[in-house]
Amino acid sequence: DTEVTQTPKHLVMGMTNKKSLKCEQHMGHRAMYWYKQKAKKPPELMFVYSYEKLSINESVPSRFSPECPNSSLLNLHLHALQPEDSALYLCASSPTGATEAFFGQGTRLTVV
Amino acid sequence: GEDVEQSLFLSVREGDSSVINCTYTDSSSTYLYWYKQEPGAGLQLLTYIFSNMDMKQDQRLTVLLNKKDKHLSLRIADTQTGDSAIYFCAESMPGGGADGLTFGKGTHLIIQP
Numbered sequence: 730d731t732e733v734t735q736t737p738k739h740l741v742m743g744m745t746n747k748k749s750l751k752c753e754q755h756m757g758h759r760a761m762y763w764y765k766q767k768a769k770k771p772p773e774l775m776f777v778y779s780y781e782k783l784s785i786n787e788s789v790p791s792r793f794s795p796e797c798p799n800s801s802l803l804n805l806h807l808h809a810l811q812p813e814d815s816a817l818y819l820c821a822s823s824p825t826g827a828t829e830a831f832f833g834q835g836t837r838l839t840v841v
Numbered sequence: 842g843e844d845v846e847q848s849l850f851l852s853v854r855e856g857d858s859s860v861i862n863c864t865y866t867d868s869s870s871t872y873l874y875w876y877k878q879e880p881g882a883g884l885q886l887l888t889y890i891f892s893n894m895d896m897k898q899d900q901r902l903t904v905l906l907n908k909k910d911k912h913l914s915l916r917i918a919d920t921q922t923g924d925s926a927i928y929f930c931a932e933s934m935p936g937g938g939a940d941g942l943t944f945g946k947g948t949h950l951i952i953q954p
Binding site: 735777 | 874876881882883884885886889929940941942943944945946947
């Protein structure tokens with residue numbers, strides 16, 4: 730099983746809403762990531778969790794709040810987003826010491 | 842940050858070989874990767890190569906690495922319509938792959954019948 734599952738697949742939210750993106754993997758990977766991908770652009774790293782601890786925050790605004798409740802789950806809590814935050818949000822996981830990184834199918838987020 | 846450069850488009854005829862090129866700048870990269878992204882989908886890991894290797898072959902895919910020139914290529918033999926996608930080259934950030942990946946802008950592979 731090399732699957733990273735993300736929910737929901739699509740999300741439309743208003744600028745005053747609070748929502749969460751979820752990511753799950755059962756490969757025993759202890760590194761998990763959030764990436765943001767704008768249309769026709771490459772993915773850009775947002776956060777890295779290693780052994781359930783936040784190890785990298787790429788200067789992401791505080792309206793994005795990651796959480797890693799256990800080794801299989803990664804959440805991204807969203808609050809007071811702006812229309813320019815509309816993008817494809819990708820979750821990935823890898824073994825630590827890291828070779829392959831496996832990506833989920835992403836959540837297509839639209840902020841209205 | 843480090844730069845990973847790719848051509849934006851490549852057009853090939855069905856049945857021909859496709860060669861997608863990438864240059865990177867960080868000589869300390871441990872692993873280099875090729876990902877495929879179809880429209881509206883996530884990223885599919887195609888293959889990766891460790892920085893002390895020159896070549897890796899996996900069925901129709903051949904990866905060549907020239908570490909001296911910091912040049913990576915992906916050759917797809919017998920290109921099919923299902924290979925139409927955007928192909929991203931990526932390098933592991935300094936500190937190893939667990940620190941995340943830096944992606945090139947992606948090469949859009951277009952297949953002509």
